[in-house]
Amino acid sequence: MKILPFAASVIALSACVFASSSVMAQGAQPAAAPIKNIVLVHGAWVDGAGWKPVYDILTKDGYHVTMVQEPLTSLDDDVAATKRVIDLQDGPIILVAHSYGGSVITEAGVDPKVAGLVYVAAHAPAVGEDESDLGKNMPSYTSKQPGAIMKTDDGYTYLNPADFPKDFAADLPLKQAQFEAQSQILTAAKVFSAPMTVAAWTTKPSWGIVAGDDKIINPDLERFYYQRAHSHTTVLAGASHSVYESRPKEVAAVIEDAAKHAQQ
Template sequence: MLPLAAAVLSVSASLLASTGAMAQDANQATTQATAPAKNIVLVHGAWVDGSGWKPVYDILKKDGYNVSIVQEPLSSLEDDVAATKRVLALQNGPTILVAHSYGGSVITEAGVAPNVVGLVYVAAHAPAVGEDESTLGKGMPSYTSKQPGAIVKTDDGYTYLNPADFPKDFAADLPHDEAVFEAHSQILTAAKVFSTPMTVAAWQTKPSWGIVAADDLIINPDLERWYYARAHSHTTVLKGASHSVYETRPKEVAAVIEDAAKHAQG
């Protein structure tokens, strides 16, 4: 009987150890699946560069995130997507991809990268496959698009926002001196980026968050709402915010990005 009892105890101990190991593995897998994404990639829009993200960057860095900023050439949608994918490839682990304005079209394409677990649209476009933001914008025109002479096109097909209109249209809630500087440091943007249709739409397969800038004059706030409703995005409306919401309301914008980082994999 003693050898039999010892054998039973041995088998029981083995089963318990095996069960314990399986539970530990399951807990580790669950923790990995629900752990916050620590990588954030920020994408700017037309006419500006990545430096406008600095207020948001500073908050995210302070909160422990690994933050990278894409500097797009703004020469074509393909070039801007490639620049974004290049930065995404440098990330180690799950990543939240964030964009402002035209950058929304860029992340809609680039966001299909396997390490992207969530998308954040900040006063941004989010077209579907076959759509382009220029055509969609005509359906819900913005204040700026109806303003004669506000958007200027060069002879070689690049665009910029009239410096006289830039402060009130793009950055009404930014300190005036900063808005004037941005108006005179614009990156001329190829007109074709606005009319290039999407070939993929990452928001159709990945969770998304959207910020509506309620006083946006560059993109109609109703178009932003429509985009986010269609994508079933977690939507935040920031009253009084201009198109420069990512610069003027960094705490609220960073909070939405961190919410995405915490819940995109949940």
């Protein structure tokens, strides 16, 4: 009879050791592997070719990178184009956007394949908001410049080619900026006033890059977006709106950070 209390103590001690071992084993679980699929979304007036410097770095580092070519005809069309590319990916992705593309990924980013969002000098409106109204509250240099934003008779916008180099791409080589000024994709004016129906950044982790010398989007508006979204924020002093082309190493580093930590 005296042995029974001793046996009970041994059993209790074994249970504690087992529980502790289980907790330690859980704590020792390896971190989730980095996400390998990166989808890059361009903004208004340009196309996916501008992502090539970032693409080159990411692919060299072993990532599978795909660019979306949006038609820039409506927000719905651009979200649909992004979703087609998302559907082609074979696992979780990091969805990255520049400029107006931020509105696109704010909508498309609710897709379950999207593990994290990266906003590169990009808009990030909330549900019911649109970037046009938000821009009026914190106007950009370009929006206050008469004649900088042109509009066709059928409602498509573009930047005055004479203003494009200094407004959009001041830190790019002049000849490159002039070429981009003449190769703009005219963008439907209505894309800028389309309100969000969802906001992926409310449920997905996000990263944001502020272009410190951005003339297309007010840098303070970028800071507002990223602070509200609780984004991991990087400020690149002196960078123009073309930060994804002029500062590809820093932009790629933020994207890779998102890929490594979005699922942790």
